[in-house]
Amino acid sequence: MGGVLQRALHAWVTRPLRLLMGGSLRRQQNLFVWLSLVPVLAYFTLFNLYPIVSALNVSLRRWRFAEPHSHPFVGLENYAWALQDEVFWVSLRNSLLFLVGHVGLQLVVALVLAVILFPIRQPWRGVLTAVCFLPVVTSAVAVSLIFRDLFAPVTGPLNYLLGLVGLGPYNYLTTSMGARVSVIAITNWKNLGVWLVLYLAGLTTIPAELDEAAAIDGASRVQAFLFITIPLLRPTLVYLVVMGTVGTLQDFTGIYTLTGGGPGTATRTLVLHIYQHAFNFFDMGRGSAVAFVLFVALAVVSALQLRVLRHDFEY
Amino acid sequence: MLRKLKNHSMHLGATLLTWALLAMLAACILFPLYWMLMTSFKPMSEVWTYPPIFFPRHFMGLANYREVVRRVPVAQFYGNSIYVGAARTLATLFTCSLVGYVFAKFEFAAKETLFMLVLATMMVPATVTLIPYFILFKDLGLLNTLAAVIVPGLTSASGIFMVRQYVESIPNELIAAARIDGCGEFWIYATLILPLCKPVLSALGIFTFLNSWNEFLWPLLVLRDKHLLTLPVGLNMFAGTMMRQQQWIHLAMAFVTMAVLPGMLVFLAGQRHFVQGIALTGMKG
Numbered sequence: 001m002g003g004v005l006q007r008a009l010h011a012w013v014t015r016p017l018r019l020l021m022g023g024s025l026r027r028q029q030n031l032f033v034w035l036s037l038v039p040v041l042a043y044f045t046l047f048n049l050y051p052i053v054s055a056l057n058v059s060l061r062r063w064r065f066a067e068p069h070s071h072p073f074v075g076l077e078n079y080a081w082a083l084q085d086e087v088f089w090v091s092l093r094n095s096l097l098f099l100v101g102h103v104g105l106q107l108v109v110a111l112v113l114a115v116i117l118f119p120i121r122q123p124w125r126g127v128l129t130a131v132c133f134l135p136v137v138t139s140a141v142a143v144s145l146i147f148r149d150l151f152a153p154v155t156g157p158l159n160y161l162l163g164l165v166g167l168g169p170y171n172y173l174t175t176s177m178g179a180r181v182s183v184i185a186i187t188n189w190k191n192l193g194v195w196l197v198l199y200l201a202g203l204t205t206i207p208a209e210l211d212e213a214a215a216i217d218g219a220s221r222v223q224a225f226l227f228i229t230i231p232l233l234r235p236t237l238v239y240l241v242v243m244g245t246v247g248t249l250q251d252f253t254g255i256y257t258l259t260g261g262g263p264g265t266a267t268r269t270l271v272l273h274i275y276q277h278a279f280n281f282f283d284m285g286r287g288s289a290v291a292f293v294l295f296v297a298l299a300v301v302s303a304l305q306l307r308v309l310r311h312d313f314e315y
Numbered sequence: 316m317l318r319k320l321k322n323h324s325m326h327l328g329a330t331l332l333t334w335a336l337l338a339m340l341a342a343c344i345l346f347p348l349y350w351m352l353m354t355s356f357k358p359m360s361e362v363w364t365y366p367p368i369f370f371p372r373h374f375m376g377l378a379n380y381r382e383v384v385r386r387v388p389v390a391q392f393y394g395n396s397i398y399v400g401a402a403r404t405l406a407t408l409f410t411c412s413l414v415g416y417v418f419a420k421f422e423f424a425a426k427e428t429l430f431m432l433v434l435a436t437m438m439v440p441a442t443v444t445l446i447p448y449f450i451l452f453k454d455l456g457l458l459n460t461l462a463a464v465i466v467p468g469l470t471s472a473s474g475i476f477m478v479r480q481y482v483e484s485i486p487n488e489l490i491a492a493a494r495i496d497g498c499g500e501f502w503i504y505a506t507l508i509l510p511l512c513k514p515v516l517s518a519l520g521i522f523t524f525l526n527s528w529n530e531f532l533w534p535l536l537v538l539r540d541k542h543l544l545t546l547p548v549g550l551n552m553f554a555g556t557m558m559r560q561q562q563w564i565h566l567a568m569a570f571v572t573m574a575v576l577p578g579m580l581v582f583l584a585g586q587r588h589f590v591q592g593i594a595l596t597g598m599k600g
Contacts, residue, residue, distance in 0.1 A: 029421060029500055031500075032500035032504075033423045037414060040470055040475075043410075044433060044436050047444070047466075048436035050447070051439070051447035051451075052443060054450070055444075055447050058447070120337075126586075131344055131345060133590070135348075137582040138579070139528070139574060142575045145567060147347065149350070149351075149558070149568065150347055154365055155362075156367065157350060160365075252531075252532050257531075271442055275532075284446050291446060294442055294443070
């Protein structure tokens with residue numbers, strides 16, 4: 001008995017410790033490398049790779065919380081349900097609408113703003129960037145609560161201010177159109193800072209001499225912008241589109257707390273659709289099927305990014 | 316002379332236009348936050364009025380805040396959020412600095428493959444992991460615990476990437492010198508690499524903490540007991556209810572202000588690191 005304990009102590013404590021403290025340099029380094037890597041790699045496997053397999057597995061089963069002990073394999077039944085469900089297509093359409101409304105607008109608005117801000121001297125550029133960044137660090141729950149107050153139909157300040165210049169009043173959150181426009185507007189308000197900072201970082205990589213040379217060659221500032229700045233910003237643009245796409249397609253908090261997907265299904269997105277089936281109806285199978293469709297779509301977007309970026313490195 | 320004058324006035328006009336535009340932008344960004352703050356200082360009689368009141372006539376000071384703290388366990392929510400945020404941040408800083416350093420400065424079997432594998436995990440969207448996590452934590456019996464909120468955020472692939480990029484610029488001679496002095500590998504990491512990584516770890520720390528501070532969906536799914544809620548979930552539950560009771564909007568906004576102020580202060584204090592970090596990695600706040 002004592003021998004076993006002694007041997008175990010030697011194998012699990014004394015020997016590793018001796019290896020760690022002494023031993024050849026090479027051996028010590030190898031030990032350090034693998035002691036550092038293995039836990040983190042195991043963690044990634046459990047929390048990033050296994051969930052994909054698990055999601056696929058669940059999506060191919062009838063998996064309801066009401067029936068906790070049997071999850072029979074049903075093949076593609078959940079996918080068939082998802083594609084036949086009208087609300088799925090409505091959600092998909094809304095997701096794409098918000099995607100275009102966010103990424104499309106930010107691509108232009110944030111770029112124009114970055115170009116205006118770029119030549120402004122410090123500290124003003126820093127101050128304005130910080131101001132634009134405040135909404136980014138504000139919790140999306142708080143943002144929705146604030147805007148629900150701003151958007152109040154009669155007593156809200158926004159309708160009052162628009163009324164002063166002869167516009168409105170508008171129904172922001174109670175009509176389909178109004179709710180969709182509101183979601184897009186608030187998403188843009190909240191994320192402007194991120195786009196701005198990334199554009200500014202992209203602009204600093206463009207050598208100033210290029211613009212000067214273009215000016216000497218007689219190019220107007222608009223021409224220099226269109227034919228020099230924009231092509232050189234391509235890596236930034238590609239990155240922003242992918243980041244914006246992946247982010248917008250997964251946005252949940254902002255919409256859930258602003259409209260809850262309503263009125264009706266007017267602002268319901270794929271993520272809200274997943275949430276409802278998995279966590280309100282507790283049908284994990286159906287929820288996983290929709291989630292897996294979204295995963296494949298996002299993987300395609302990411303793969304396209306790699307393609308485009310690789311193309312960039314070539315010249 | 317005339318031409319010069321014209322050029323000058325055009326330039327002035329452009330400058331004025333630029334600043335007018337920027338001022339308008341700043342107003343659009345700041346007005347909702349201004350409205351939140353002002354409403355939080357109003358008495359009940361000044362919310363839900365027509366025309367709306369833009370500056371409180373009877374300034375309530377912190378009375379609304381005290382009222383919120385009396386009705387809602389705000390301190391508990393704060394405590395939970397700080398606990399979760401601190402645990403995730405410390406773990407992330409430790410794992411990312413260690414593994415980032417290993418990937419930057421050591422040679423070992425399958426290094427490139429493993430690194431690509433780590434980067435590939437960044438492509439796994441949170442939406443796909445939700446249901447598997449939920450089932451996993453349910454099976455582990457960890458639903459409705461703060462551990463369930465903390466555990467999925469113990470490390471970050473983009474953090475490892477950030478640290479690796481940074482450590483690669485540290486000269487190998489420094490590390491070699493420490494080895495000649497007989498320092499062990501972990502000792503070199505702890506006393507040489509960690510202090511040198513301070514800038515990149517500041518950025519990563521602020522990111523991780525703010526992300527955790529604002530995270531909503533996952534805590535919403537796993538937390539049930541009132542005393543376990545993190546701030547965003549508590550905010551949604553209680554301030555959301557106050558919002559529906561229209562005469563309590565001033566209380567809701569006092570709660571909202573309490574919830575967003577720490578994040579803004581952390582951001583303003585570490586703004587330089589933060590903006591640099593975003594520009595470096597494109598990580599979202």
